[in-house]
Amino acid sequence: MQELETRAMFAGYHPSDGDGAVKPPIQPSSTFVFPDAQTGADMMAAAYGMPPDQPAKEGHIYSRISNPTIDVAEKRLAAWDDSESAAFFSTGMAAISTALLAWSSPDRPVWFCPPLYGGTDHFLRSILPSMGVTVRELSNLDALDATHEAYEEIPGIIYIETPANPTMQLHRILTASDWAKKHSTEEKPVLTFVDNTYLGPILQRPLELGADLLLYSATKYIGGHSDLVAGAVSGTNAVVDHVKEYRTFLGGMIDPWTAWMLSRSMETLHVRIDRHQENAQKIAAFLRNHPTIEILKTAWNEDLSVADQRIASEQMKGGGGMISMTVPGGRPAAFKVLNHLHLFKLAVSLGSTESLAQHPASMTHVAVPEDVKSAHGISEGLIRLSVGLENADDLIQDLDQALATLS
Ligand SMILES: Cc1ncc(COP(=O)(O)O)c(C=O)c1O
CATH class of the missing domain: 3.40.640.10 (Type I PLP-dependent aspartate aminotransferase-like (Major domain))
Structure with a gap:
């Protein structure tokens, strides 16, 4: 195989x-020609979960179905x-x-x-x-x-x-x-x-x-x-x-x-994922030692508890390309960092070729109840990064200068 x-x-x-x-x-x-009326009737019946008069022919009917x-x-x-x-x-x-x-x-x-x-x-x-x-x-x-x-x-x-x-x-x-x-x-x-x-x-x-x-x-x-x-x-x-x-x-x-x-x-999923991960690991290593970061969350072993490391080794082949970091100073500080990023685009979504950054508490997770947000660490200082395929050192430099605005 x-x-x-x-x-x-x-x-x-x-x-x-x-x-x-x-x-x-x-x-x-949008639509596909039936070979004859009876075949069409049988195919429609099967598509609607009804018993056809005779075994339905495989094939396309209408593009809302297939x-x-x-x-x-x-x-x-x-x-x-x-x-x-x-x-x-x-x-x-x-x-x-x-x-x-x-x-x-x-x-x-x-x-x-x-x-x-x-x-x-x-x-x-x-x-x-x-x-x-x-x-x-x-x-x-x-x-x-x-x-x-x-x-x-x-x-x-x-x-x-x-x-x-x-x-x-x-x-x-x-x-x-x-x-x-x-x-x-x-x-x-x-x-x-x-x-x-x-x-x-x-x-x-x-x-x-x-x-x-x-x-x-x-x-x-x-x-x-x-x-x-x-x-x-x-x-x-x-x-x-x-x-x-x-x-x-x-x-x-x-x-x-x-x-x-x-x-x-x-066709390129595996190649992209390799590079997303490689870049994310370099950025995580930089953020891990950064004095401004209060909490760093990644799916890499260095940032996981022992129990989570066990889960990761059982079910994951890598930590992926996502990073969450918390800065001190709540929303004003998080917004300041976001507003000073140049390479990381200030946008929701993730998993793209370009790097993205956003503020979950006020953006992707704005409608999540406040008690759920605080119980699960979706704090005002949390910034979510989706690491793209740019040069990792350029991304690190971008983060470094944006975080420097807080010192
Ligand atoms: C983990 C996860 N699941 C589901 C969705 C919803 O997907 P879509 O925005 O394509 O509707 C998102 C969107 O951000 C997501 O991050």
Whole structure:
């Protein structure tokens, strides 16, 4: 069997499918011709989960359901994740909300561990409960048994993000997936959802640790160039197919142009991630010794507790390209540093070729309740850095001069 990078490079497309073209073509068609009316009727019935008159022919119907260019991107992501199936969405939030709606219900509660990306946190706290779904916040995964006993409840979904945005908190995936398997029945599976955006398929492979569904903001490392928004899920056919069914009706499908860009981006994912990490390690080494930094959070061993180092060695192949640093002086000091950065662009998002910096408390996590922010260290002095592919020494110099404005 070929290695991962090779399989992912060619997944989903062979030049014989496209007049010999080395690259897959873009197929923008919204609709696809049925060979005859009965075949069309059977294909539509199957797509809507109804029994067809005769076995339905495989094929594309309409680009909200599937499309050849989107298929290529989905096969490439499934190859990177070594999953049975992947599905792309118009944004990361479309992927997350659709997957949660598909697999939660009034008798399938969602248990989550904060911190989470602000949009996911808002969806879980404010939107899902309004649809009758019980959503519970666990302080961490050690609270699974106690929550089970206190509420005499088994969740439908355990939802984690690791490393978590923006504090870099780690959660042990095996703790969630083992507990979920122990409490699953055939009629009521307990599914472990892992937002794998921060590390991506190369550095963290939660499916191999028993997770059931990966969720991605593909806007980040998978896209990797700050020039598209997209989301994805990846997992077994059974779990992903149900999410795809909801995608068809909620309508958060990706468009073929963006899918094509993602197929291209995924060809360089491993090379980019290597450099993101290399740069982030150099910057972390500089910040670790910097007198102005109060707290430095990275997913590298030097900055992790002994317990977290154990989690990292079990489930991570590297610390990735994200760094969170806290400066003394709260919001005014953090804003001063941000306003003096030149190479780091003052912008939300992450995982792109250029370096980005932002203030989670007032930007990406502005809607997270204050008590949750303070319980999880999303403080006013916290600055989140997404390390890009520029020269590391230039980035260090940029940080050095911006931090010097505080002395
Ligand atoms: C960890 C994480 N998950 C999900 C999302 C949501 O993705 P999108 O902005 O593509 O909708 C983000 C966005 O920043 C994120 O950081």
